[in-house]
Amino acid sequence: MAYSEKVLDHYNHPRNVGSLDKADPTVGTGMVGAPECGDVMKLQVKVNPTTGIIEEAKFKTFGCGSAIASSSLATEWLRGKTVDEALAIKNTDIVNELSLPPVKIHCSVLAEDAIKAAIDDYKKKSAHV
């Protein structure tokens, strides 16, 4: 299968790889997928509690090149967005940006799920503060 140039670029130069402190109340962590299915994404956001803006986003992904590219792209898009804007990111936006073929659409779905899971986690944590 041929990969799009954007997928290759994200695979070769993944953006925002890393981990944030899970215990930090301003950090939301989303972990989706399963090793048996062949992909697991961990996506984290650090939100400025006063402005509600995502200041940092990090990812780590076990999965194919398209899964890596989808999560790498997601972290790029998340930075600078408000929490609500982040929730508006759709998997189809990722599909279009990366020109993912039909068999790789599940990678974009997983990335959308990871964003939602990370924001959910942040909201739950900030509600307790």
Place this chain on the structure above:
Amino acid sequence: MKFPIYMDYHATTPVDPRVFEAMRPYFTEVFGNPASRNHSFGWQAEDAVEKARKQIASLIGATAKEIVFTSGATESNNLAIKGIAEMYAEKGNHIITAATEHKATLDTCKRLEKEGCRVTYLQVQTNGLVDLQQLRDAITDKTILISIMYANNEIGVVQPVAEIGKIAKERGVLFHTDAVQAAGKIPVNVIADNIDLLSISGHKIYGPKGVGALYVRRKGPRVQLSAQIDGGGHERGMRSGTLNVTGIVGLGEACAIAQAEMPAESKRMAYMRDKLKDKLMGALDEVYINGTMESRLPNNLNISFAFVEGESLLMGINDIAVSSGSACTSATLEPSYVLKALGAGDDIAHSSIRFGLGRFNTEEEVDYVAGKVIEVVEKLRELSPLYEMHKEGIDLTKVQWTAH
């Protein structure tokens, strides 16, 4: 070094230049039909075919008359299994095979099940080998055929064929083996191993694609089978169709070369394979070999790099041609059924790479491949949340995953 490096010799092999030269005259000069019995064109072609028949027979310890030419091993397996099921239908309808067989065997058996046969698919042990006691227990008075491959195309494990042949003979059951990966790579002898039917393919042993053979035993017992292709009654009535003379000449020459060079070549393969294995396992932690090393083709290494997904690894080593058992690389989007059959879990299949070394690989290539794989695995592990969790001491089997 020439790039890309080919290290996928279980999938196919290039035609050896010596084989190509042997084939050359049979395209345009010696073009006769071996079935033409009344002129020299036919006689010359027949001589070439009979020479090839002897070369093939010699490689597996058979006699020339026991070789039936086919279009490849898929046809050989179909002919052997369907042909026996049909011919011996009055004796019984039970076939025993294994879960890790090639699809050419498994799908043939599945079709026969629809037509009223009963098939036992033996599970393999974690080392990839069939359990001989399970095999003995599976035989009934209705069993007509055992079909177990000689060496596996994914994990390279070599089944205890001599023992299987002995059991089959004792119980009066015919034994077919798909020897596509074994013949020409390791010693195969149909007499010593009590094999009644054996499939081989040209393009796995540096011969051309589109040609194969089926060995059908003629003595002790005389094996009969029902033809699956009707026509002019070629190949003693077992496989009609004008013989693929060029292909057959190529297959014969490929067998002769393999037989002559096997001792040196298998030693060289094992040396390079072991070097690759040692380099990878020396540099990386959490690396697992799939299938036993004790009974294995000298040119196979199937290895899983835990916490790294196979397709992403292939993407990183795109100047090396290998294959993966990962679902993402398969047409069905299912991880390798062979690796699943070992019971190691789907994650091991998703992380697997199959290296198949061959005649034209060099030690320099092995060194390059090892270095490149190590570099990319390390990079992908930096990206892997699973590797991070593993390093934190988290037991990944205890995590509640959100399966999707």
